[in-house]
Each structure stands twice: as structure tokens, then as C-alpha cells.
Amino acid sequence: MAAKTLLILPGDGIGIEVTAQVRRIIDWMAKRRNVAFEITDGLIGGAAYDAHGTPLPDATIAAAHKADAVLLGAVGGPQYDDLPFDKKPERGLLGIRKQMGLFANLRPAVVFDALVDASTLKPEVVSGLDIMIVRELTGGIYFGEPRGIETLPDGQRKGVNTLTYTTEEIRRIGRVAFDLARKRNGKVCSVDKANVLECTILWREEMIKLHQEEYTDIELSHMYVDNAAMQLVRNPKQFDVVVTTNMFGDILSDCAAMLTGSLGMLPSASLGATDAKGRRPALYEPVHGSAPDIAGKDMANPLATVMSFAMCLRYSFDMAEDADLIENAVKAVLKGGLRTADIMQPGKAKVSTSVMGEAIVRELDKMV
Ligand code: NAD
Numbered sequence: 001m002a003a004k005t006l007l008i009l010p011g012d013g014i015g016i017e018v019t020a021q022v023r024r025i026i027d028w029m030a031k032r033r034n035v036a037f038e039i040t041d042g043l044i045g046g047a048a049y050d051a052h053g054t055p056l057p058d059a060t061i062a063a064a065h066k067a068d069a070v071l072l073g074a075v076g077g078p079q080y081d082d083l084p085f086d087k088k089p090e091r092g093l094l095g096i097r098k099q100m101g102l103f104a105n106l107r108p109a110v111v112f113d114a115l116v117d118a119s120t121l122k123p124e125v126v127s128g129l130d131i132m133i134v135r136e137l138t139g140g141i142y143f144g145e146p147r148g149i150e151t152l153p154d155g156q157r158k159g160v161n162t163l164t165y166t167t168e169e170i171r172r173i174g175r176v177a178f179d180l181a182r183k184r185n186g187k188v189c190s191v192d193k194a195n196v197l198e199c200t201i202l203w204r205e206e207m208i209k210l211h212q213e214e215y216t217d218i219e220l221s222h223m224y225v226d227n228a229a230m231q232l233v234r235n236p237k238q239f240d241v242v243v244t245t246n247m248f249g250d251i252l253s254d255c256a257a258m259l260t261g262s263l264g265m266l267p268s269a270s271l272g273a274t275d276a277k278g279r280r281p282a283l284y285e286p287v288h289g290s291a292p293d294i295a296g297k298d299m300a301n302p303l304a305t306v307m308s309f310a311m312c313l314r315y316s317f318d319m320a321e322d323a324d325l326i327e328n329a330v331k332a333v334l335k336g337g338l339r340t341a342d343i344m345q346p347g348k349a350k351v352s353t354s355v356m357g358e359a360i361v362r363e364l365d366k367m368v
Pocket of ligand 1: 014073074075076077078090093263264285286287288289290291292293294299300301302304340342
């Protein structure tokens with residue numbers, strides 16, 4: 001069988017430490033599951049700027065196009081704050097998403113039983129929560145033209161941004177959501193503001209058409225974004241897959257993230273369009289940043305990155321069984337009482353990044 005190719009871009013700060021824990025899991029998979037990954041390392045963000053004077057070297061873009069999937073740590077750091085805009089580490093991240101054509105951002109919000117108290121919401125509201133926010137990532141008001149700030153003849157200034165979506169942009173993100181729902185609990189809630197915005201009237205109409213044409217086995221509902229924000233904190237467990245526009249998704253996915261209570265536990269995936277050969281560009285990364293305050297101290301929580309790798313196995317390599325193994329190992333480690341500092345609770349054992357990584361491998365060993 002051809003080796004599966006994975007490009008790892010550790011990036012900056014804790015990105016280096018957390019991606020190192022995924023390497024332990026990959027080594028374990030080679031030994032115990034007979035799964036060979038061909039791993040390439042690349043530079044992005046501040047590390048790439050230090051080495052090559054750009055946050056996104058051509059070699060990194062080429063390697064990303066070549067690989068079956070990309071796993072990214074995080075980018076950024078205070079030492080890069082004064083760089084010109086186009087040299088900032090974050091431009092590397094936006095650039096690679098654009099180069100790879102990643103239009104769908106998947107952000108699961110899962111509450112583990114062992115961490116139910118980490119949420120600011122009542123345990124009965126969040127326990128057992130497992131929802132998926134699907135955000136359109138390359139269209140909508142963040143990219144629409146015209147945009148800008150102009151000065152009017154009377155001297156006032158006017159700011160303009162434009163919300164646009166085409167039929168095809170709506171249908172392709174709709175398909176991602178419906179396909180995910182088929183592998184989950186069969187429900188999609190499409191979030192819009194169709195009572196006010198024509199663009200999202202079109203969004204709703206196209207979601208309904210797509211549903212009728214291809215996905216009648218899935219339950220489709222619609223919700224205005226203001227209500228969705230309220231429902232996410234009132235009764236989040238009513239949702240399975242939520243699909244929405246770029247800006248609404250930006251806001252709602254952060255809201256959903258906080259239901260779980262911890263930045264160090266949140267994975268994500270960004271997917272592009274499947275090509276004629278059946279290959280789909282995909283980038284997996286934790287939601288958190290490079291955490292300069294704890295970088296290099298072996299303190300960071302690697303679980304968001306480990307679970308991003310589990311998503312990679314599930315969505316890029318169709319290895320649901322191995323993804324389940326990793327997610328179950330994470331649950332077992334937490335149940336066993338190990339905690340990195342960010343999720344520390346009274347009576348639990350505080351461990352380092354690397355000890356957490358080793359503990360996951362130990363749990364995996366017990367499971368096969
Ligand atoms: P951050 O996510 O890096 O950190 C916010 C807080 O959460 C910090 O106190 C940090 O210590 C803590 N934290 C984050 N991840 C953690 C983990 N895995 N384990 C334990 N604690 C964790 O956000 P920030 O401080 O606003 O940004 C720092 C840098 O990261 C900036 O340069 C920013 O631009 C960049 N950033 C990058 C990404 C990315 O690469 N996707 C995302 C957000 C921010």
C-alpha cells in the first residue's frame with residue numbers, strides 16, 4: 001500500500017512541543033498498527049521568517065500541495081510584532097489556507113466527562129456535548145468586494161464591506177455539512193439571517209434545494225444567527241452539525257468552543273475541494289495559538305493537536321478505527337486523572353506536555 005504522506009508544520013512557540021507528541025503516536029502506529037506515514041517537516045510562521053525571510057516559503061507551499069494532509073502546530077510570537085504586515089507569522093497561516101483552497105472549517109466542540117467542570121456552564125447543560133460547527137472559510141463578508149473606507153464629498157468617512165455568496169459556494173459547504181451529518185447523528189442546522197440579509201435568503205434557499213436533491217435522509221433545520229447564539233448556551237445538545245457563513249461561523253465557533261472550557265482541548269480541520277483523482281486538500285490544527293507565555297517550558301496541553309491528528313485520520317485517511325483509538329486514549333488519560341496545567345483540577349496529577357504524550361501512547365498500548 002502506498003505510504004500516507006503527512007506534512008508537519010510545527011510553527012512557533014508551543015507548536016513545536018505539541019506536534020512532537022503526535023510524532024510519538026505516529027511512531028506507535030508504525031510499530032503496533034503497521035501503518036506507515038511518510039512524514040515531511042516544513043517551516044511556517046516566525047520560524048520560516050527567521051530561516052528564509054518569509055512566513056510562507058515556496059517550499060512549504062509545494063510540500064503542502066504534495067502531501068495527503070498537513071498538520072500544523074501554531075504560529076506567532078511577540079518577537080515578530082514589529083514586522084511589516086506581509087511578513088507577520090499569521091500571514092503564513094492565512095496564506096497556506098488560501099493556497100490550499102480550504103473553504104470548509106470544521107470545529108468540533110466536545111465535552112469530555114472528566115472535564116465537565118471546566119465549562120462555565122452547568123454540567124447538565126454541557127455533559128456529553130458533541131457538536132460540529134462547519135464554517136465557510138473563503139467567501140462571505142470577509143472577502144466580498146467592494147470593500148474599504150472612503151471619504152464622502154461632505155467630509156464624512158464611510159466604511160464598506162460586502163456580503164456575497166454564489167450558489168456553488170453555498171452548495172459545496174452544504175455538502176460538507178450533510179456528509180458529516182451522515183457519519184454523525186443525521187442532523188444539520190443551517191444558520192443564517194434570512195429575515196434581514198438577501199444573501200442569506202439565497203443561502204437558505206440553496207440549502208433547502210441541496211437537501212431535497214441529495215440529502216433527504218438528513219434532518220435539516222434553519223435558525224437565525226441571533227437565536228443560534230442564544231441556543232448554543234441555552235441548550236447546545238440540541239445541535240449535531242451546524243453550518244454557517246464565514247462571519248457567523250467565526251463568532252459561533254468561538255462561542256461553542258467555550259462550552260468546553262479549555263483552549264488546549266480544541267482541534268480543527270480545514271478542507272478544500274476534492275479533485276478529479278479523489279484527493280482533498282486538508283489542514284489540521286489546534287484552535288489555540290503559540291502561547292508564548294508557556295512556550296519551551298514543556299507545559300502546554302498537547303491534546304488539541306493530538307485530536308486534530310485524530311481528525312486527520314478520520315477525514316483524510318478514512319481511518320475511523322484509529323481515530324477512535326486515539327480519542328479513547330485521550331478520554332482514558334483524563335479519566336485516569338492526568339492534567340496539564342491549563343486543565344488542572346484539585347486532586348488530579350499535574351503533568352508536562354511530554355508526560356501527557358507518553359501517557360497517551362501507554363493507553364494506546366493497552367487498547368490493542
Ligand atoms: P494563545 O492561544 O496562544 O494563548 C492564549 C492563552 O491560552 C495563553 O495564556 C496560553 O498560555 C493559553 N494556551 C493556549 N494554548 C494552550 C495549550 N495548548 N496548553 C495550555 N495553555 C494554552 O493566544 P494569544 O496569546 O492571543 O496569541 C499568542 C500568539 O499566537 C500570537 O502571536 C497570535 O497571533 C498567535 N495565534 C496563532 C494562532 C494559530 O496559529 N492558529 C491562533 C491564535 C493566536
